Amino acid sequence: MLLEVRDLVIDYRSTRGRVRAVDGVSFNVPAGAIIGIVGESGCGKTTAVRAITRVMPSSAVFSGGSISLNGTDLVKLSERDMQKHLWRDIAYVPQSAMNALDPVWRVGRQVEEVLVARGGMEKKAARVRSEELFAMVGLGANRLSDYPHQFSGGMRQRASIALALALSPKLVIADEPVTALDVVIQRQVLDTFATLQKQLNVSVVLVTHDISVVAYVCDYVVVMYAGKVVESGPVADVLDRPAHPYTMGLYNAFPELSGDDRELSPIEGSPPDLLDPPQGCRFRARCPFSIATCTQDPPEHLVGEGHIANCHRATEAADLRETAKRTETWVGVTTE
Amino acid sequence: MNKPLIAVERLTKRFDVSRSMTDILTGKRPQLQAVTDVNFTLQRGETLGIVGESGCGKTTLGRMLIKLIPPSEGTILFDGKNISGMDRTAELAFRRRAQLVFQNPFDALNPHFTILRSLREPLHNARVPGEEHVSRIAEAMGMVHLPAPDHFLQSLPHQLSGGQLQRVVLARALVLRPEFILADEPVSMLDVSVRAGILNVLREVRDRMGLAAVFISHDLALVRYVCARTITMYLGAVVEDGPTADIVGNPLHPYTKALVQAVPIPRVDQSHAPLPITGGLPDARNPPSGCRFRDRCPLAEGRCASEVPPLRDVGGGRRVACHLV
Numbered sequence: 249m250l251l252e253v254r255d256l257v258i259d260y261r262s263t264r265g266r267v268r269a270v271d272g273v274s275f276n277v278p279a280g281a282i283i284g285i286v287g288e289s290g291c292g293k294t295t296a297v298r299a300i301t302r303v304m305p306s307s308a309v310f311s312g313g314s315i316s317l318n319g320t321d322l323v324k325l326s327e328r329d330m331q332k333h334l335w336r337d338i339a340y341v342p343q344s345a346m347n348a349l350d351p352v353w354r355v356g357r358q359v360e361e362v363l364v365a366r367g368g369m370e371k372k373a374a375r376v377r378s379e380e381l382f383a384m385v386g387l388g389a390n391r392l393s394d395y396p397h398q399f400s401g402g403m404r405q406r407a408s409i410a411l412a413l414a415l416s417p418k419l420v421i422a423d424e425p426v427t428a429l430d431v432v433i434q435r436q437v438l439d440t441f442a443t444l445q446k447q448l449n450v451s452v453v454l455v456t457h458d459i460s461v462v463a464y465v466c467d468y469v470v471v472m473y474a475g476k477v478v479e480s481g482p483v484a485d486v487l488d489r490p491a492h493p494y495t496m497g498l499y500n501a502f503p504e505l506s507g508d509d510r511e512l513s514p515i516e517g518s519p520p521d522l523l524d525p526p527q528g529c530r531f532r533a534r535c536p537f538s539i540a541t542c543t544q545d546p547p548e549h550l551v552g553e554g555h556i557a558n559c560h561r562a563t564e565a566a567d568l569r570e571t572a573k574r575t576e577t578w579v580g581v582t583t584e
Numbered sequence: 585m586n587k588p589l590i591a592v593e594r595l596t597k598r599f600d601v602s603r604s605m606t607d608i609l610t611g612k613r614p615q616l617q618a619v620t621d622v623n624f625t626l627q628r629g630e631t632l633g634i635v636g637e638s639g640c641g642k643t644t645l646g647r648m649l650i651k652l653i654p655p656s657e658g659t660i661l662f663d664g665k666n667i668s669g670m671d672r673t674a675e676l677a678f679r680r681r682a683q684l685v686f687q688n689p690f691d692a693l694n695p696h697f698t699i700l701r702s703l704r705e706p707l708h709n710a711r712v713p714g715e716e717h718v719s720r721i722a723e724a725m726g727m728v729h730l731p732a733p734d735h736f737l738q739s740l741p742h743q744l745s746g747g748q749l750q751r752v753v754l755a756r757a758l759v760l761r762p763e764f765i766l767a768d769e770p771v772s773m774l775d776v777s778v779r780a781g782i783l784n785v786l787r788e789v790r791d792r793m794g795l796a797a798v799f800i801s802h803d804l805a806l807v808r809y810v811c812a813r814t815i816t817m818y819l820g821a822v823v824e825d826g827p828t829a830d831i832v833g834n835p836l837h838p839y840t841k842a843l844v845q846a847v848p849i850p851r852v853d854q855s856h857a858p859l860p861i862t863g864g865l866p867d868a869r870n871p872p873s874g875c876r877f878r879d880r881c882p883l884a885e886g887r888c889a890s891e892v893p894p895l896r897d898v899g900g901g902r903r904v905a906c907h908l909v
Contacts, residue, residue, distance in 0.1 A: 288775040400864035401638075430637040430802055431846040435859055438848075442856075457776060460848035464856070484852040501780035505805040505832060505847045512809065514781030518745040 356392025402433030481555030491557035517582035633807030747778035826902030
């Protein structure tokens with residue numbers, strides 16, 4: 249296993265107290281796999297992946313768990329030792345490619361800087377390598393002498409992927425890499441990730457709120473809700489046979505371009521306040537299937553090969569899925 | 585054919601863009617043509633989606649429809665009357681009959697106003713008698729499925745969730761019982777689980793009130809869910825127009841084809857075939873001659889560079905701007 253995240257807990261200090269943004273999150277990233285982390289805003293998906301790179305605001309605190317990269321626990325490393333892993337082993341593609349590139353430097357110089365400063369390369373070799381990197385993401389070598397503003401959004405996003413790949417990391421972490429892009433460009437960027445995975449055996453952790461992006465490009469998916477993992481497993485299995493009501497609800501709420509014109513069902517209510525999270529299952533207030541035992545912490549159920557659902561009723565998933573498909577199931581669930 | 589509610593003729597919008605030193609020395613005033621020669625009609629009760637990539641002019645077109653900005657050329661007739669150069673009474677009536685739903689519910693409402701005050705303001709502006717306010721507000725809140733008890737109406741925007749705020753924004757647009765609403769990306773700021781609720785409200789409003797609506801979005805799947813008819817725009821021009829089911833099921837213009845193919849679906853068994861088009865939108869200040877799509881088009885041939893393809897009627901309520909269809 250390339251990366252193993254175990255029982256990760258991250259708090260944010262705030263004036264109103266500690267907010268547990270990530271509460272006991274575990275997932276694995278096999279070598280050469282693309283993992284999608286999905287969830288809605290505030291579910292902790294960005295915090296969880298940023299913890300891997302340690303790119304975190306000063307109010308964030310590691311409160312527990314381990315992040316093991318090829319057997320080395322990154323959490324225990326000093327700042328200095330952590331620096332050795334960044335770019336070389338783990339690279340980060342931020343959400344807004346606009347911010348990843350310095351507007352007053354030519355793009356090529358920014359790639360070369362990483363190669364020289366971090367990779368200890370000669371200037372000339374760095375130039376050749378930059379051209380290679382640009383070719384990998386489908387950008388011409390002549391584009392290296394452009395400034396970021398001369399690039400379109402999709403090109404900028406691909407340039408920031410090229411930058412992340414500079415020192416041949418084994419793991420690329422991309423936070424909502426296609427959210428700001430139009431569908432045509434989105435497709436090009438997603439295809440870039442798929443190509444890199446095949447050609448370089450790079451692993452990618454892709455954070456997104458869009459399950460169709462996960463379906464298009466990911467091998468595994470981790471669904472998060474209110475700081476916890478609610479379901480995880482191989483994409484085909486999780487999307488075809490969701491075993492957690494939240495995943496079922498997310499699917500029903502998503503408009504689809506093809507297929508019949510099924511009516512969408514919103515999930516009523518909103519996620520809980522993480523300053524004072526509810527006891528037991530965090531989804532229970534919005535869940536049409538909640539029962540008395542849901543006030544206790546949900547157990548981890550293995551519902552398929554590598555497919556885990558954290559739900560008291562996971563064993564009944566097949567029946568619940570049928571009920572969840574009906575719109576009326578989701579009406580009048582919350583008392584909000 | 586009934587008299588349309590909205591008739592758009594030869595609508596064009598140009599914006600001045602910043603001048604370079606050379607432009608200033610040579611006395612040039614460069615302009616960007618955001619919307620080029622757009623023609624369409626909207627019937628009463630019809631829902632029209634406008635899709636296209638960012639920068640295609642869909643938002644500019646919407647803003648002209650609701651009279652937020654004036655067109656550079658062309659006319660917009662609302663119920664037979666030109667919306668430019670209206671007198672004050674006519675303008676007031678137009679503002680009552682055509683309403684706007686904002687994209688970002690988090691800043692569409694005055695943070696100091698209670699929900700009640702935000703909903704009352706349009707009624708007040710439209711000179712609706714005070715005694716009707718309570719019932720009109722209750723009616724609008726009912727349409728968007730919000731509770732109307734006092735404590736809800738007395739709350740401030742920051743006390744509500746994004747989904748509730750967007751319902752309030754919708755209610756504010758509906759409180760005047762308009763005949764037309766323009767919704768520009770009304771759900772793009774909302775989470776997936778909440779989006780569905782707003783889309784369902786838009787569908788109900790369409791069916792129950794017989795409201796005409798223009799729904800602007802970059803997401804074809806959302807448009808398909810709400811709109812009976814769809815227009816595809818590319819670099820300021822309409823390239824295809826027709827019933828949504830046909831546009832999605834059998835797109836004719838090569839650009840619409842690529843757009844439909846590019847939308848990912850939430851299933852593992854989907855096409856990963858390469859898109860027929862590459863690259864991004866060309867510079868709108870300097871669009872290609874002839875067909876604006878030709879430099880990205882897999883089918884482009886000689887005359888595409890010399891002749892602008894007209895938006896032709898191809899039957900079945902469909903129009904396409906392509907020489908090769």
